[in-house]
Amino acid sequence: MSKAVRSTKSEEKTTYKLTSSKLEGYLEVSFEGGLLKSFEICFKQPLTRFQFSAFQAALPFEISDMGRLENLGLEAQRTAAPNEKIALFCKIYEKHVGIKYKVSASDSGKIKTVQVDDALLGHYFRSENFLWKGKYSIGNLVKYYNELRADMNTGGKPRHPDEWDKAYFAKLKGEQVSEYYRHLKSLGMNAIKNQTGSIIDWK
Numbered sequence: 707m708s709k710a711v712r713s714t715k716s717e718e719k720t721t722y723k724l725t726s727s728k729l730e731g732y733l734e735v736s737f738e739g740g741l742l743k744s745f746e747i748c749f750k751q752p753l754t755r756f757q758f759s760a761f762q763a764a765l766p767f768e769i770s771d772m773g774r775l776e777n778l779g780l781e782a783q784r785t786a787a788p789n790e791k792i793a794l795f796c797k798i799y800e801k802h803v804g805i806k807y808k809v810s811a812s813d814s815g816k817i818k819t820v821q822v823d824d825a826l827l828g829h830y831f832r833s834e835n836f837l838w839k840g841k842y843s844i845g846n847l848v849k850y851y852n853e854l855r856a857d858m859n860t861g862g863k864p865r866h867p868d869e870w871d872k873a874y875f876a877k878l879k880g881e882q883v884s885e886y887y888r889h890l891k892s893l894g895m896n897a898i899k900n901q902t903g904s905i906i907d908w909k
Contacts, residue, residue, distance in 0.1 A: 719743065719787065720769060724780040733761070733780065737769040788818040795827060795844055802831035803842060813844040820851045829858050836882060849877070868893060870908040 724733040731749035735742070745765065747753065753761070764774040776782055786794070792813055799807040830838060830847060835857050837850045847854070853874075866889040867874055878886055887897070890908045898907040 721785040721787075722772065722782045723785050724775055724782050726780050728779070733775075734785070735765070735772075735775070740769045742767050785821070788814045791817045791822050792844070794822060794824070795847070798824070798827045798831060799842060807843075810844075816848045817844050820848055822847075826854065826858065830854055833857055836885065837877070866890075870895075 719736060719738045721734060721736040724735065725731075729749050730751065734746040734748060736744045742765070747761075760778060761775075764778055766772055766774050772782060792809060795817070796807045796809065827847075831842065833839065833854075835853070837853055838846050866886045868889075870890065875883070875886060887905075890897075895908040897905045898909055900906050
């Protein structure tokens, strides 16, 4: 029995993201079966030799020693595994939509690229923003993840950018395009077209 439990635990993977108020970016440390599996340095600026030596000396071989990194002034936050994120999405989807969410084969790969929690998903399903209202899916969530976070920061008020944004425009479809045009026009802007009549900018 003990061997079976040990085998199961060896397959478990836990990842921590460590941040510091003094550095822009993060460190990511992963454990498998409670033992160090990998680590990644993702700070914007390269670490100094002193900083790297301190990190290397504190790097824990076992997950139970994570406190050694926190003693360096790093704040550790556990990163949910893709299956945990999907389970949370399905739970909140069913709560708001009333039916079970059908998970697709590609959802795991998509959702691992973003961070989700109850607050973000709750806003996703309650917001009136046309980019995702009524189009709920993990693919849609990931596609508009940055817009969703911005929507949360503005109090969830449905709005378009107050300037021409080519990347944002490329994501719009059908009536969404007209809504964006009307928004820009309401700000006193005029469409600038190329020789073929296609809109290339608003000024």
